[in-house]
Amino acid sequence: MSVKNNYKKRRRITKEEKDLIKEQKNIIDQSAKLTKVLVTFILFIIFLSFVVNLFIHSTSRTVLTRQGQLIKAIEGEGLFIRNEKITIAPISGKLEIKVQEGQRVSANTLIANIKNNQTRHKLYTYNSGVVSYHIDGLESSLTIDNLKRLNYDRYKKLRYKVNQVNDGEKLNNGRPIFKIVENYLLYLIMPLSKNKSYLFEAGTEVRFELLEKEIQKKFSAKVDHIIESKPKDLLVLRVESFPPLFLNLRKTDVKLIRSSYNGITVPISALVKKGSKTGVMVIQDDKHSFKEIKVVSKGEEKAIVKGVGLGIQILEKPKQKMEG
Structure with missing residues (x-):
């Protein structure tokens, strides 16, 4: 009798256990589903953050502000004019x-002799200056x-051919031998289009480089006047020095520098407008904010600015473009 009762009791315990196990299983299943949803949500947030960052970096690259120089220059042909006396x-x-x-040499200096069978003729200078045996044929006309009689049409028609003599050479009567150059007066003429010549006025100080010469040097000059002509004007510059390089130089390619600035540079594309203020978008702690600046000078690709430090991270091409 007692054995039968014990058996029934075990049967009741087993059923309760089964219910408990079933309930626990349901709880585990619900927790697994909840965990799965939570993990999926977290992965989605991570993926969304990655996509957003990828979009931001692909559409708004960043650059650092740099120390640099901005040069505003015009390149073109130049013609040198001197006072030259030929013998x-x-x-x-x-x-x-x-x-x-x-x-x-000074005036009345013996420069050369010409000998023939009968006589020797001595050649003296009539004025002081620098001796040159490089004759191009423009000394008298230019x-x-x-x-002031020069214009663009006459400038284009100028032609010259170098004629140089050497010691011991046999000469014919009437051949140019040497010239004396006044080395305190030198002018540089540059043809400029109308939309460039207006940038200059008499008295403006400029610098220039000789592009065809392997000389890393800038020479100073001052705008003397502008000869108005068609289709181009002639910019007349008075060169402030007369180094030996300019003694025989006539036509050459020139880089005319009208202004140069040193300072903090940013890309033109980085400039933005916020109302009436100009600035850049500064990046800090993965956030960007507007920083007002002053534009000192602008070129085609970069600008010299004040109001932002060196090595500051900014957006290269922010969405808010500069007006105008």
């Missing part, structure tokens, strides 16, 4: 050079005194 051979004969090219 020609009065007789035929053999040349004897007494003074080397580039040497400065002078500082008749500069």
Whole structure:
């Protein structure tokens, strides 16, 4: 009798256990579903953050503000004009050079002799200056005194050919031998289109470089005047020094620098407008904010600015573009 009762009791306990196990299983299943949903949500947030960051970095790259220089320059052909006096051979004969090219002499200095069988003719200077044996044929027609008669059409028609003599050479009567150059007056002429010549006015100080010469040097000049012409004007510059390089130079390619600035540079594309203020979008702690700046000078690709430090991270191409 007692054995039967114990068996029934075990049967009741087993059923309760089954109910408990079933209930626990349901709880585990619900927790698993909830965990799955939570993990899926977290993964979605991570993926969304990645996509947003990828979009931001692909559409709004960042750059650092840099120290740099902005040069505003115009490149073109230049023509040098000097006061030059030529001496020609009065007789035929053999040349004897007494003074080397580039040497400065005073008036009445013996420069050369011409010898033939009968006589020796001595050649003296009539004025002081620098000796040159480099004759191009424009010395008499292209002078500082008749500069005002030059226009763009006459400029384009200028032609020259270098004629240089050497010591011991046999010369014919009438051949140019040497010239004396006044080395305190030198002018540079540059043809400029109308939309560029207006940028200059008399008295403006500029600098220029010689593009065809392997000389990393800038020369100073001042705008003397502008010859109005068609289709281009002629910019007349008075060069403030006369180094030996300019003694025989006539036409050459020139880079005319009208202004240069040093300072903090940013890309033009980084400039934005906020109302009447100009600024850049500064990045800090993955956030960007508007920083007002002052634009000192603008070029085609970059600008010199004040109001932001060196090495600051900014948006290169913010969505809010600069007006105008």
